[in-house]
Amino acid sequence: MSTTAATRPVGVDIQESETNRSVVEAIEATNEGCTVQHMPGLVRITAPGRLVVTRESVEERLGREWETHEFQLAIVSYFGHIKEWDDDEIVIAWDH
Amino acid sequence: MAVNSIGTYDFPSRSRQELYGDDQLVHVWFQENMWFCASACFRAPKAMTWGDFWNGLLVPYAEEDPDFDPGARRVWTLHGEVIEPRDDQTLEEIGVEHKDVIGMRVLA
Amino acid sequence: MTIAPKAPRKLTMKQRYEALTRDLDWEPSYVETSEVFPYTEFEGIKIHDWSKWEDPFRLTVDAYTKYQAEKDKRLYAVLDGFAQSQGHLSLTEASYLNAMKLFLQGVTPLEYQAHRNFAYLARHLNGPGPRFAALCQSIDEMRHTQTEIHTLSNYNKYYGGFHNYLEQHDRVWYLSVPKSFFDDALTAGPFEFLIAIGFSFEYLLTNLLFVPFMSGASFNGDLPTMTFGFSAQSDESRHMTLGLEAIKFLLEQDEANVPIVQAWIDKWFWRGYRVTALVAQMLDYMLPRKVMSWKEAFELYFEEQMLGGLFQDLAFYGITPPKHVEHAIAEKEVLSHQVYWTLYQFSHAAAFTTTFPDAEAQSWLSDNYPGTFDKLYKPLWDKEARNLEAGGRHFVRGLPQLCQVCQIPMLFTEPDDPTTICQRHSEYRGEKFQTCSDGCQWIFEREPEKYVQAWLPVHQIYQGNCGGPTVPDVLAWYGIQEGDGGEYKGSLDAAHWARWHDAADHSHIGSEA
Ligand SMILES: [Fe+2]
Ligand SMILES: [Fe+2]
Numbered sequence: 268m269s270t271t272a273a274t275r276p277v278g279v280d281i282q283e284s285e286t287n288r289s290v291v292e293a294i295e296a297t298n299e300g301c302t303v304q305h306m307p308g309l310v311r312i313t314a315p316g317r318l319v320v321t322r323e324s325v326e327e328r329l330g331r332e333w334e335t336h337e338f339q340l341a342i343v344s345y346f347g348h349i350k351e352w353d354d355d356e357i358v359i360a361w362d363h
Numbered sequence: 364m365a366v367n368s369i370g371t372y373d374f375p376s377r378s379r380q381e382l383y384g385d386d387q388l389v390h391v392w393f394q395e396n397m398w399f400c401a402s403a404c405f406r407a408p409k410a411m412t413w414g415d416f417w418n419g420l421l422v423p424y425a426e427e428d429p430d431f432d433p434g435a436r437r438v439w440t441l442h443g444e445v446i447e448p449r450d451d452q453t454l455e456e457i458g459v460e461h462k463d464v465i466g467m468r469v470l471a
Numbered sequence: 472m473t474i475a476p477k478a479p480r481k482l483t484m485k486q487r488y489e490a491l492t493r494d495l496d497w498e499p500s501y502v503e504t505s506e507v508f509p510y511t512e513f514e515g516i517k518i519h520d521w522s523k524w525e526d527p528f529r530l531t532v533d534a535y536t537k538y539q540a541e542k543d544k545r546l547y548a549v550l551d552g553f554a555q556s557q558g559h560l561s562l563t564e565a566s567y568l569n570a571m572k573l574f575l576q577g578v579t580p581l582e583y584q585a586h587r588n589f590a591y592l593a594r595h596l597n598g599p600g601p602r603f604a605a606l607c608q609s610i611d612e613m614r615h616t617q618t619e620i621h622t623l624s625n626y627n628k629y630y631g632g633f634h635n636y637l638e639q640h641d642r643v644w645y646l647s648v649p650k651s652f653f654d655d656a657l658t659a660g661p662f663e664f665l666i667a668i669g670f671s672f673e674y675l676l677t678n679l680l681f682v683p684f685m686s687g688a689s690f691n692g693d694l695p696t697m698t699f700g701f702s703a704q705s706d707e708s709r710h711m712t713l714g715l716e717a718i719k720f721l722l723e724q725d726e727a728n729v730p731i732v733q734a735w736i737d738k739w740f741w742r743g744y745r746v747t748a749l750v751a752q753m754l755d756y757m758l759p760r761k762v763m764s765w766k767e768a769f770e771l772y773f774e775e776q777m778l779g780g781l782f783q784d785l786a787f788y789g790i791t792p793p794k795h796v797e798h799a800i801a802e803k804e805v806l807s808h809q810v811y812w813t814l815y816q817f818s819h820a821a822a823f824t825t826t827f828p829d830a831e832a833q834s835w836l837s838d839n840y841p842g843t844f845d846k847l848y849k850p851l852w853d854k855e856a857r858n859l860e861a862g863g864r865h866f867v868r869g870l871p872q873l874c875q876v877c878q879i880p881m882l883f884t885e886p887d888d889p890t891t892i893c894q895r896h897s898e899y900r901g902e903k904f905q906t907c908s909d910g911c912q913w914i915f916e917r918e919p920e921k922y923v924q925a926w927l928p929v930h931q932i933y934q935g936n937c938g939g940p941t942v943p944d945v946l947a948w949y950g951i952q953e954g955d956g957g958e959y960k961g962s963l964d965a966a967h968w969a970r971w972h973d974a975a976d977h978s979h980i981g982s983e984a
């Protein structure tokens with residue numbers, strides 16, 4: 268089986284909690300074609316090729332300031348490669 | 364390939380025969396019987412007779428299986444060959460060496 | 472809604488990270504680099520430019536401490552609530568705690584060892600980026616050790632099996648499996664350790680190792696464990712990243728690194744996979760309320776995500792899926808059954824209990840393993856049912872043969888025949904050594920001089936190094952007390968549990984334990 272980095276799924280597992288609900292909603296809204304799956308205690312979001320978390324979309328839903336560093340309180344596991352993590356966004360994608 | 368190391372790397376085996384004096388470790392592999400999850404390991408004198416090994420070590424272990432029949436006909440193997448040990452032979456005479464595996468299969 | 476504009480920050484995340492790492496690093500001027508970093512050459516790995524290794528998390532000291540403190544605060548709030556509300560009574564069953572006993576005895580001490588080795592990497596890697604990432608991980612692993620001990624200490628007040636985990640980790644037969652695995656990594660060079668623990672353990676296998684415990688906790692009413700688990704797992708994403716960065720960095724630095732890294736992946740996949748055998752039986756047999764089967768977890772977390780995702784990505788560098796992976800795949804239908812059957816008959820010498828899977832559990836097993844359970848394992852349990860009826864209980868009266876590499880009893884079967892135990896033989900310097908599989912044999916024969924030193928619990932007992940010649944002698948040396956192991960039904964845990972749940976007056980709870 269051979270797949271390309273553009274379509275091969277990447278994903279993130281997020282701990283289920285009140286604050287994280289906004290994060291999950293933000294990710295859903297930002298990533299077209301993503302799939303959200305509920306598992307015991309956590310929410311798994313997968314997307315083909317690329318998954319982006321933007322500060323702006325989380326802040327909009329949370330109604331307060333949110334640093335991308337704060338994503339560390341939410342994330343349980345991921346698959347893919349963290350391509351970018353700066354003040355404004357986090358990008359998970361494969362390289363090759 | 365050898366271990367990559369920052370200095371000389373030469374350590375003795377932690378289970379070499381000399382650590383057991385006149386004894387050695389003997390494994391018994393229960394073939395075609397899943398009741399025993401794994402092969403057994405015994406410590407036995409090299410000069411122990413097969414009869415003593417059977418009566419003193421193997422039977423007490425194996426009779427924990429409710430279907431154990433001491434009189435059943437068995438096929439024994441050692442080093443990939445069938446052996447027919449006699450009760451008066453010692454483990455050494457049979458050719459059992461330290462950490463050998465003796466296969467045991469009950470004939471149907 | 473609108474949000475007030477943020478106060479302008481002096482530096483961006485990227486700039487702050489660079490200030491911390493690159494700007495605090497310097498070239499040695501009056502000693503050779505190789506004297507400052509003496510351990511990064513002997514493994515044969517070639518690095519040309521350490522600055523190419525960057526931590527995508529771009530963590531700085533202030534951000535690290537701020538979020539770690541927040542994680543701890545959340546955990547301790549949960550622990551307080553749990554202790555105040557007699558939370559242990561809302562578990563599904565006291566037998567659930569066997570999974571946690573295994574975790575505390577088998578995994579928590581590894582967290583501490585990880586702490587030690589990442590501290591070593593934080594000192595000994597040449598690049599400032601990986602040094603700081605390793606430092607953070609070292610502190611994380613210490614936090615995991617502490618929070619796990621603290622969390623599970625709540626159960627130690629009421630249940631057996633929790634009181635001597637540290638000494639047991641160093642002594643008890645089944646715990647030599649995780650211990651020797653980690654010792655193998657600790658005694659390797661820094662790059663092999665990075666691939667062994669950073670990559671194979673923390674990335675390739677982490678979801679098989681940790682997520683099942685945490686999801687099991689969540690399904691079985693164990694809120695504190697779930698909380699520490701997810702709290703620790705949130706650090707784990709950084710650890711996964713360190714592992715993945717490490718491998719990509721090594722592969723990109725020099726083509727000559729590729730075969731070295733491949734051999735480490737081959738070795739450490741199999742080493743780590745063998746340790747997950749304990750998790751497999753935990754998921755399928757120990758949890759009163761099941762989360763998912765081992766087979767399902769293996770397919771999702773390993774086959775789909777790692778073989779289907781990660782290894783496709785690594786193929787770019789010429790990396791292929793680990794050697795012997797086909798044997799692991801073939802074993803997914805039989806692994807948990809074989810391992811639990813083993814623990815069941817040896818739990819008289821363990822610090823956890825086991826019990827006969829009841830009708831409901833067996834029907835779950837046959838639904839989840841339609842190809843194997845009814846045919847291969849149900850007949851064994853049926854025989855044990857008759858044995859129990861006749862007043863027996865299957866406990867082995869002796870010691871098993873152990874694999875020289877993974878140290879698990881020789882219980883695994885031939886890849887194409889689940890009824891024949893696999894026996895692999897090797898000779899080194901005139902001595903015989905047995906291994907449980909092609910994977911372990913390959914590892915042994917690659918570095919026999921390392922594995923001949925294995926502290927195999929069975930051999931140590933026979934050499935007289937474990938308290939004495941009888942089972943009670945050895946159990947005393949293990950620090951296993953009445954109520955710690957054996958059969959669950961009729962155990963102290965089971966009796967206490969029943970009393971605490973039946974009695975109208977709960978005022979005595981805990982006073983017996
Ligand atoms: Fe950890
Ligand atoms: Fe970790």
Ligand SMILES: [Zn+2]
Nearest residue numbers: 874877907911
């Ligand atoms: Zn093995």
